[in-house]
Amino acid sequence: MIARKIAARPLARSRLHEEIVIIIQKQIMSGKIVPGDKLPTERELAENFNVNRATVREALRKLENLDLVEIRHGDGLYVKNYLESGNFDLIKAAFNMDGSNEVMINILEARRFVVPQMAYLAAQRRTTEDVDELQRIIFNEDLSMLERDIKVHQTIARATHNLVCTISLNFFNQIFRDYGYLYFDDERNRERSGVFHQEIYEAIRNQKPEEARRVMQDVMIYAEEAVKASLERNKLKKR
Numbered sequence: 001m002i003a004r005k006i007a008a009r010p011l012a013r014s015r016l017h018e019e020i021v022i023i024i025q026k027q028i029m030s031g032k033i034v035p036g037d038k039l040p041t042e043r044e045l046a047e048n049f050n051v052n053r054a055t056v057r058e059a060l061r062k063l064e065n066l067d068l069v070e071i072r073h074g075d076g077l078y079v080k081n082y083l084e085s086g087n088f089d090l091i092k093a094a095f096n097m098d099g100s101n102e103v104m105i106n107i108l109e110a111r112r113f114v115v116p117q118m119a120y121l122a123a124q125r126r127t128t129e130d131v132d133e134l135q136r137i138i139f140n141e142d143l144s145m146l147e148r149d150i151k152v153h154q155t156i157a158r159a160t161h162n163l164v165c166t167i168s169l170n171f172f173n174q175i176f177r178d179y180g181y182l183y184f185d186d187e188r189n190r191e192r193s194g195v196f197h198q199e200i201y202e203a204i205r206n207q208k209p210e211e212a213r214r215v216m217q218d219v220m221i222y223a224e225e226a227v228k229a230s231l232e233r234n235k236l237k238k239r
Contacts, residue, residue, distance in 0.1 A: 016051050020059035021066075022097055028068050028079055029094060035081035039069065042077075066090045088171045095175065101231045104179070108227060111172050112220040115153070118169065119200060119216035122159035123209040130159035131205050138197045145190045146180040152197055156216075159204065182230040189226050192219070 027033045039045070042060065046053045060077065063069045067085035070078045082090060095103040122130070137143070137151045150173050157169035176183075183189050196219040203212035 016049075016055045017058040017062065020045075020049055020051070020056065021062045021093075024059070024063060025066070025068060025093060026097060029082065033079050035079050037079045039077035039079065066093055088168075091171070092174070101235070104175075104231065105228065107172065107175055108224040112217070112224055114168065115172070115220055116213045116216040118157050118160050118165050119204070119212040120209040121162060121165065122156045123204045123207050123212035125161050126159040126204050126207070130155065131201075134159070134201055134204060138201055144184075145193055146177075146184045148197070149180075149184075149193050150177060152200070156200070156204065182227050182234075183223055186226065186230075189223075192222060 024033075024039075033039075040048060042053055042056050045056045045060075049056070060069065060071065064071055066082075066089055067080055067087060068082055068090070070080050072078060091103070091107070095107065134152065134155045137148060137155060140148065143151065153169055153173060154166075157166045160166070184193075196215065199215045200212060200219075203209075203215050
């Protein structure tokens with residue numbers, strides 16, 4: 001099989017392997033390089049990018065960890081179907097390279113469907129300790145509303161006593177810790193979160209799973225629309 005040529009560009013010398021990862025990742029996720037394609041050899045990539053082979057090797061390890069490529073020893077480098085093999089690390093990588101806000105909107109939509117069910121399970125399974133921790137966080141005036149909100153969601157996820165729910169929620173929180181300003185810079189949104197904290201606390205404390213799911217669903221929809229509006233305003237400012 002003839003190896004697929006990689007479209008290279010000049011690299012920022014401070015982080016060469018990361019630049020190589022981004023270039024190849026973009027070409028794979030845009031469909032310019034498709035699943036099953038064979039990539040150039042390590043030596044050819046080094047020549048193509050004008051770097052040493054150790055730098056290429058580091059980039060390939062990252063691409064392999066992202067499940068974007070498969071290194072077949074004795075055969076070569078092959079592109080994998082990321083829609084079948086991708087994981088949360090790939091979503092984060094895609095988010096960091098996205099310039100259109102599409103990945104952020106995808107994340108908001110997924111959160112709207114996933115997180116309300118966590119609230120439902122938390123209301124069913126919460127312990128007295130979970131309720132006490134939720135109360136402690138909600139009434140902690142030393143925390144900013146962003147930090148309080150993140151901890152509220154973390155506590156709800158842990159109250160499900162489901163490891164996958166907890167780890168999944170950590171993924172969402174990693175994104176919104178960095179981009180929470182899109183929502184929490186608006187006083188109206190901070191007030192809405194304050195109301196949400198009180199409502200979700202009561203629903204979980206009283207073990208009302210349907211109510212907990214409804215409260216969480218409502219705030220997810222509100223937050224999604226608020227962030228989308230913020231993204232649109234930022235886009236208009238850049239024009």
